[in-house]
Amino acid sequence: MLKQQKVLLAKKQETEWASNVQLADHFGVSTMTITRWKKDPKLNFPKPRVINNREYHNLPLADEWMAAQPASKTAKAGA
Numbered sequence: 001m002l003k004q005q006k007v008l009l010a011k012k013q014e015t016e017w018a019s020n021v022q023l024a025d026h027f028g029v030s031t032m033t034i035t036r037w038k039k040d041p042k043l044n045f046p047k048p049r050v051i052n053n054r055e056y057h058n059l060p061l062a063d064e065w066m067a068a069q070p071a072s073k074t075a076k077a078g079a
Contacts, residue, residue: 015058015059015060016058016059016060017049017056017057017058017059018056018057018059018062019054019055019056019057020034020035020048020055020057023057023059023062026059026062027062027066043069044065045062045065046058046061046062046065
C-alpha cells in the first residue's frame, strides 16, 4: 500500500459518527428536528450512513452544513 493511501485511510477512520440522538444533543435540538431537516430537500442536509437499520451522521460534515445555514433556518430549533 502506498504511503498516500495509508494517510487517506487513517483520515477516513478518524471521522466521527453520531446517531440521531447524539446529533440532536450536539446541536441542541430534538430528534424530530433532525428528522425534519433530513426530509426537507431544500435544506440539503447531509445523508446519514445506515448500518444495521440505524442512521449514523458524519459529524464534521453535519457541522459544516450547520455553519453554512442562515440563522433564520435554524433559529426556530433553539427557540
